[in-house]
Amino acid sequence: MRFLLRRLLHGAALLLGVSLLTFLLIELAPGDYLSRLRLDPEVSAETVELMNERLALDRSPAARYLYWVGSLARLELGYSYRTGEPVLGVVATAARNTLLLGGLATLLAWAVALPLGIWAAHRRRHWGAVLSRGASSVLLAVPDVLLALALLLFALRTGWFPTGGMVSLEFERASALGKLADFAHHAFLPTLALVLVSVPTLFRHVQASFAEVLRSPFLRAVRGAGIPVRRRILRYALPAAANPLISLLGLSIASLLSASLLIEVIMTWPGIGPLMLNAVLEQDAYVVLGGIMASTALLLVGNLVADLLLYLVDPRIRQESR
Amino acid sequence: MKGSLSRLAGLVLLALHLGALFAEFIAPYGYADQNRDFAYAPPTRPHLIDDEGRFHLVPFVYALEPDADGRGYVERRSERFPIRLFARGDSYRLLGVFPASRHLFGVDQPGRFFLLGTDGLGRDLFSRLVHGGRVSLFAGILGAGIALLLGTLVGGLSGFYGGGLDRLLMRVTEVFMALPWLYLLIAARAVQPLDTPPARALLTVVLILGCFGWPRSARLVRGVALSAREREYVRAARGFGASNLYLLRRHILPRTAAVAWTQGALLVPQFILAEVGLSFLGIGVNQPLPSWGNMLGELQHFHVLASGWWWMVAPGVALIAVILAYDLVARGATVPAYDPATRS
Numbered sequence: 305m306r307f308l309l310r311r312l313l314h315g316a317a318l319l320l321g322v323s324l325l326t327f328l329l330i331e332l333a334p335g336d337y338l339s340r341l342r343l344d345p346e347v348s349a350e351t352v353e354l355m356n357e358r359l360a361l362d363r364s365p366a367a368r369y370l371y372w373v374g375s376l377a378r379l380e381l382g383y384s385y386r387t388g389e390p391v392l393g394v395v396a397t398a399a400r401n402t403l404l405l406g407g408l409a410t411l412l413a414w415a416v417a418l419p420l421g422i423w424a425a426h427r428r429r430h431w432g433a434v435l436s437r438g439a440s441s442v443l444l445a446v447p448d449v450l451l452a453l454a455l456l457l458f459a460l461r462t463g464w465f466p467t468g469g470m471v472s473l474e475f476e477r478a479s480a481l482g483k484l485a486d487f488a489h490h491a492f493l494p495t496l497a498l499v500l501v502s503v504p505t506l507f508r509h510v511q512a513s514f515a516e517v518l519r520s521p522f523l524r525a526v527r528g529a530g531i532p533v534r535r536r537i538l539r540y541a542l543p544a545a546a547n548p549l550i551s552l553l554g555l556s557i558a559s560l561l562s563a564s565l566l567i568e569v570i571m572t573w574p575g576i577g578p579l580m581l582n583a584v585l586e587q588d589a590y591v592v593l594g595g596i597m598a599s600t601a602l603l604l605v606g607n608l609v610a611d612l613l614l615y616l617v618d619p620r621i622r623q624e625s626r
Numbered sequence: 627m628k629g630s631l632s633r634l635a636g637l638v639l640l641a642l643h644l645g646a647l648f649a650e651f652i653a654p655y656g657y658a659d660q661n662r663d664f665a666y667a668p669p670t671r672p673h674l675i676d677d678e679g680r681f682h683l684v685p686f687v688y689a690l691e692p693d694a695d696g697r698g699y700v701e702r703r704s705e706r707f708p709i710r711l712f713a714r715g716d717s718y719r720l721l722g723v724f725p726a727s728r729h730l731f732g733v734d735q736p737g738r739f740f741l742l743g744t745d746g747l748g749r750d751l752f753s754r755l756v757h758g759g760r761v762s763l764f765a766g767i768l769g770a771g772i773a774l775l776l777g778t779l780v781g782g783l784s785g786f787y788g789g790g791l792d793r794l795l796m797r798v799t800e801v802f803m804a805l806p807w808l809y810l811l812i813a814a815r816a817v818q819p820l821d822t823p824p825a826r827a828l829l830t831v832v833l834i835l836g837c838f839g840w841p842r843s844a845r846l847v848r849g850v851a852l853s854a855r856e857r858e859y860v861r862a863a864r865g866f867g868a869s870n871l872y873l874l875r876r877h878i879l880p881r882t883a884a885v886a887w888t889q890g891a892l893l894v895p896q897f898i899l900a901e902v903g904l905s906f907l908g909i910g911v912n913q914p915l916p917s918w919g920n921m922l923g924e925l926q927h928f929h930v931l932a933s934g935w936w937w938m939v940a941p942g943v944a945l946i947a948v949i950l951a952y953d954l955v956a957r958g959a960t961v962p963a964y965d966p967a968t969r970s
Contacts, residue, residue, distance in 0.1 A: 318801060326813050334819055445950040447899055449906050450942045453925055457935050460928070467928070562808035566903055570926065576809075581907055584812050592813055599806040607804065 311611070315604045319597060326596045327372070330589045331365045337385040337587045359385050372590065381597065382590030384583075391594040394579065399598040401470060402575035406557075406564050406602075408491065409498035414553075417503050421510025422537060425518055437511070440504035448563045452497045452570040465493050468572030494571045501563045502556060509552050510545075517545040547618050554610030557603055632958025635951040642948060646760040650718040653753035654732040654739060658914040659716070661738065661748035664690060666934055667699055669743045677703055684708045689737050707737030742940050745924060755940050758916035763948065765832050765917070766898035770890050772836025773897075777843030778879070778886055784844070785851025786870070786878055796848070802841040808903060810838060815909045824915035831910050835897045843889045847882045854881045891956035895949045902945065918945055 338356055341347045356362050360371070372382045380390040387394075424433035459465040466472065470490050471483075478486055517523060518541055526540050565577035572578065580595035582588075615621055645652050661667075672685040686708040688701035713732030720726045733739045741752035784795040814834045818827060854860060860877050868876075898918075904910030905919025906926075913920065918941040925931045925938050 318804065321801065322805065322810075326810070329814050441950075441953075445946050445953060447902060447942075447945050447949070449902060449919075449922055450938065450945065453922065453931070453938055457931055457938075460932055558804075558806060561806045562903075565808050565812075566906070569907060580809060580812055581909075584815070584909065596806075596809055596813055599809045600804075603804060603806050 307615075308612075311608055315601075315608070318604065319600055322600050323372070323593060323597060324369070326593050327365075327369050327589075330587070330592055333587065335587065336361055337589070339587070361385075368589075372593065381594045384591050385588045386586060386591075391590050394591065395576070395594040395598045398574060398576045398579040398595070399602065401573060402561075402564060402568065402577070402599075403602065405491065405494055405498065405568070405573060405575060406560055409495050409502065409564075410553075410556075410560065412495065413499045413502040413506055416499065417506035417510055418549075421507045422514050422541075424507070425511045425514035426533075426537065428515070436507065440507045443500060444504040444508075448497070448501050448566050449570070451500055452494075452567045455493050455497050456570060459493055466490050470574055494567050494573050497567045497571070498560070498564060501567075502560055505556065505559070506552070510549060513545045513548050514541060517541045520544070543617070547614065550610055550614045550617060553613070554607040557606035557610075561599055561603060629958060632954045635954035635958070638947065639951045639955065642759065642944075642951075643763055645756060646763050648720065649756045649760045651720060651726070651728070652730050653750070653756040654713070654715060654729050654741075655750040655753040656716055656718070657749065657754050657757040657916050659749060659753070661744065661750075663692075664699070664738065664740070664744050664748040665746050667740055667744040667748070669936075670738065670740045671701075672709060672739075673706075676706060682706075682708070684710075687733055687737060687739050705737075707733040707739070709733055709739060743934070743936070745937075746930070751921075751937070751940060754916040754921060755918075755944065758918050758921055758941065759944060761828060761911055761915060761917040762898055762901055762919065762945075765828060765835070765901040765911070766894040766896075768832045769835030769839065769897035769901070770893040772833065773839035773893055774843055774886050774890055776836065776840035777889070778847050778882060780840065781844035781847030781849075782851050782874065782878060782882065785848035786855055786874060788852070788855075792848075795844075799841045799844050802838070805838075807838050808900070811835070811900065811904060812907070812909060814838070815904060822912075824912050828911045828915070828917075831901055831904055835900055839893060839897060839900075843886065843893070846885045846889060850882045850885050851878050854878050888956055891952055895952040898945070898948060 337359065338352055338361060341352050341355070342349075360368065363371075375382050375390075379392055381392045381395065383390055384394060420436055424430075424436055427433050456467060459467050466489065471486050472490070475483060475486055522544075523536065523541060526536050531540075564575065565580075567573070568575040568577035569581060576595050576598055580592060580599075583591035583595060650656075667690060670687050670690070672687055673682075674685055675681055676686075686706040688703055689705060689707065690699040691702050692698075693700040709731055710733065711731055712728045713734075714727055715729045715732045717725060717727040731739070738750075740750050742755065743751050745751060745754070780795050780799065784792045811834055815830065818830045822830070854877060857877075860873060863873060863877065901910055901917065902919035902922065905912075905917045906923040908920070908923055910919055911917040921941045922938055925935075930937065
């Protein structure tokens with residue numbers, strides 16, 4: 305319990321630090337949200353002045369950062385310069401979509417990598433194991449961007465899948481089942497891209513971890529005792545190999561988020577990626593800040609979940625933290 | 627077997643980097659040379675046999691002209707342009723110093739030889755690929771260099787001095803490791819306006835990559851430094867009155883070299899990919915300077931993806947080759963430690 309509390313406090317401090325860093329970076333950038341309007345001959349100087357005042361861009365950077373910290377308490381996270389909406393709502397929707405995509409992809413990737421990795425470690429010389437090792441090496445070398453583009457091209461050529469968005473225009477009118485089908489139809493390609501990006505790394509680690517455990521003396525003893533292979537792997541090898549894999553779950557979230565950003569942009573999935581990118585291009589400072597906060601928070605929560613799982617699964621760690 | 631494979635990968639990398647270094651010589655045209663009449667031209671076909679069925683030892687190309695409905699190109703068969711090796715073309719400065727005008731291959735004007743076709747402005751894609759390789763490959767190497775330097779500095783100090791400094795530096799390292807770094811890269815890139823000159827944009831990207839990528843190498847170097855500090859010969863040297871600076875330079879840092887090299891081989895492809903990602907999104911290296919990232923970025927336009935999908939093949943294949951090669955080199959350097967399963 306105290307461990308949890310300490311981790312949460314650390315997380316909050318980290319978030320605050322990151323927000324300060326990000327804000328400084330945005331402030332260092334020349335110009336602001338209104339720079340482009342100032343250059344636009346169709347927008348008068350008075351209008352720009354008025355907007356400058358209304359958006360509080362004329363205040364000092366320190367005042368704006370303090371305002372942002374204050375709005376944190378009001379659960380607003382500042383406002384978007386473009387739409388005037390509180391950032392929290394915008395970011396929350398985007399974060400939900402990113403989480404939906406990332407969560408789905410993580411689940412599927414583990415569902416593929418875990419059995420395949422265990423099997424490949426168990427039957428090292430089987431042609432299937434050799435093949436999947438080779439395939440994972442090749443897939444590992446294919447950049448995320450290329451993979452997503454190839455899938456998009458596939459969608460474009462065949463017309464079997466939509467080329468962007470999360471739901472179609474008729475979504476609101478569809479039945480519950482129709483909604484689910486529509487969502488699945490849209491989510492298929494982005495999820496596939498993300499799964500293909502993450503499976504090779506997971507597969508490699510699962511395989512290495514199991515290969516080591518399966519060779520260890522205690523499993524040879526288990527084997528000598530005549531315990532059947534299924535029980536040997538599930539009951540004896542899995543708990544012993546679980547520790548590094550759970551750590552990997554925490555670590556893989558960072559790369560998942562990075563890959564997800566590119567895939568979201570390419571497949572126009574309305575997640576944090578496109579939101580952040582547009583906000584950076586428009587210098588919509590509070591939205592950039594919100595996007596960074598959301599992605600850092602996702603990462604922290606993911607790591608926390610992995611650590612808690614580790615705590616539950618590994619008795620050695622429970623002993624240590626007592 | 628494994629060793630020779632990684633040596634082969636090393637040779638491939640050497641060739642690619644040399645090619646990128648001598649880009650002006652390898653590429654028949656400049657990366658920004660526009661041929662507005664030949665937008666989206668497909669790869670030019672080299673021929674060996676002409677219309678009369680005669681065989682030519684030297685391959686040749688025909689000049690292109692717009693076809694009847696103006697949507698594609700047809701070959702004008704009246705005139706042949708043989709492909710010459712070491713052809714005289716636009717003058718340039720080799721390595722930025724030596725004036726030269728020979729190119730590895732080329733055809734006489736007004737013939738054009740687009741080995742991989744052209745983009746929307748009629749720029750030769752092969753020339754852009756070679757020049758883009760220079761940007762992407764060296765962005766990766768420079769970024770990794772900066773990251774290794776920072777990592778060795780932080781890790782070395784942390785491991786060597788230990789105590790409070792160690793705890794502080796490792797805290798900072800953990801914080802950096804816990805950040806969603808592509809997102810931060812995007813935010814950090816915004817420090818420079820999007821219309822900065824390409825060279826400065828490239829420098830910014832490299833600096834940002836280096837400044838965000840050091841934590842892992844810092845952790846590894848710290849481990850090595852920590853164990854080196856306790857070695858008998860180091861303690862003996864200290865006992866003889868060696869200064870900290872001497873110990874670091876003579877005994878600690880040389881021990882970290884192996885770790886740093888492997889880490890470098892792992893970091894470079896990561897940074898190449900990061901540069902590709904940023905440039906793909908349009909916030910990395912900007913036009914007219916090509917990079918493999920912004921070449922792929924053009925495919926974000928649906929009409930390009932739908933009509934000229936073969937665009938992604940060249941930068942894509944180049945990227946895959948580079949990443950695979952670096953991976954093999956890194957593995958060759960660490961076979962015993964990399965994958966516990968391969969040890970037996």
